[in-house]
Amino acid sequence: MGHLCACFYTYAAKLAALTKERRMTERKKVVLVDFDGTLNSYKSGFDGKRPQHLPDSPNPGAIGWLRRVYATSVYEPVIFTTRVLNQATGEDDPFVVEAIRDWLINYGLEKMVVHNLRITAKKVPCSLLVDDRAFRYEGKFPDPAEMTKLTSRG
Numbered sequence: 001m002g003h004l005c006a007c008f009y010t011y012a013a014k015l016a017a018l019t020k021e022r023r024m025t026e027r028k029k030v031v032l033v034d035f036d037g038t039l040n041s042y043k044s045g046f047d048g049k050r051p052q053h054l055p056d057s058p059n060p061g062a063i064g065w066l067r068r069v070y071a072t073s074v075y076e077p078v079i080f081t082t083r084v085l086n087q088a089t090g091e092d093d094p095f096v097v098e099a100i101r102d103w104l105i106n107y108g109l110e111k112m113v114v115h116n117l118r119i120t121a122k123k124v125p126c127s128l129l130v131d132d133r134a135f136r137y138e139g140k141f142p143d144p145a146e147m148t149k150l151t152s153r154g
Contacts, residue, residue, distance in 0.1 A: 027076075028072075028073070028074060028075055028076035029074060029075050029076065029126075029127035029128070030075075030076050030078055030124060030125065030126040030127055030128075031069060031075050031076065031077050031078065031126060031127065031128045031129075031130060032078050032080040032123070032124070032126045032128070032129045032130070032131075033066065033069075033077050033078065033079050033080065033130045033131075034079075034080060034081060034129075034130065034131035034132060034133070034134075035079050035080075035081035035083060035100060035119075036081060036083060037131075037132035037133065038059065038062070038130060038131055038132045039058055039059065039062045039063075039066065039079070040054065040056050040057075040058060040059070040062075040103070041056045041057055041058065041059050042056055042132075043056050044056050046083065051083050051084070051093070051096045051099075052095055052096045052098075052099035053099075054099055054100070054103045057107070058107050063104070063107050063108050063109050066104075066109060066113075067109060067110070067113060070113050070116075070117070075127075076118075077117065078117070078118040078119075078120065078124060078126070079100065079117060079118070079119040079120070080120060080121070080122075080123065080124075080129075081100070081119070081120075081121060082121050083096060083100070083121075084096040084097050084100065084119060084120065084121045085121035092119070092120050092121055092122070097119045097120075100119050101114050101115070101117075101119065104117075133150050133151065134150075135147075135150055
């Protein structure tokens with residue numbers, strides 16, 4: 001009887017590993033999308049005392065693009081923003097996450113889509129990063145003048 005149990009558990013472990021592997025290969029490619037300056041026009045800047053205050057409108061085409069990416073069977077957009085980081089706890093602030101969800105809904109993204117989006121300050125493994133302040137490394141690091149251009153507004 002012991003041998004039968006051992007065989008069953010070995011089979012169950014192999015099945016679980018195969019199922020996990022299949023889920024991994026079927027998983028959508030994560031696209032991290034910055035919020036401030038990429039989705040949100042960010043004209044008013046950031047108010048650290050009121051991170052849930054979002055007075056600016058979306059950049060042109062941002063909501064439609066997010067909708068199209070979400071609708072694919074290939075990509076999972078994840079909003080990646082330090083705005084939601086609670087400095088005291090190091091965790092995502094649920095009130096700021098909810099404020100971003102409300103902002104997305106107010107600007108026309110469907111509630112079902114919004115409530116299925118991950119919004120986080122944690123950099124999760126991804127296939128692509130869409131950000132207004134990113135530098136694409138292609139074997140050459142940016143010089144200080146390029147860095148100044150990337151980090152200044154206006």
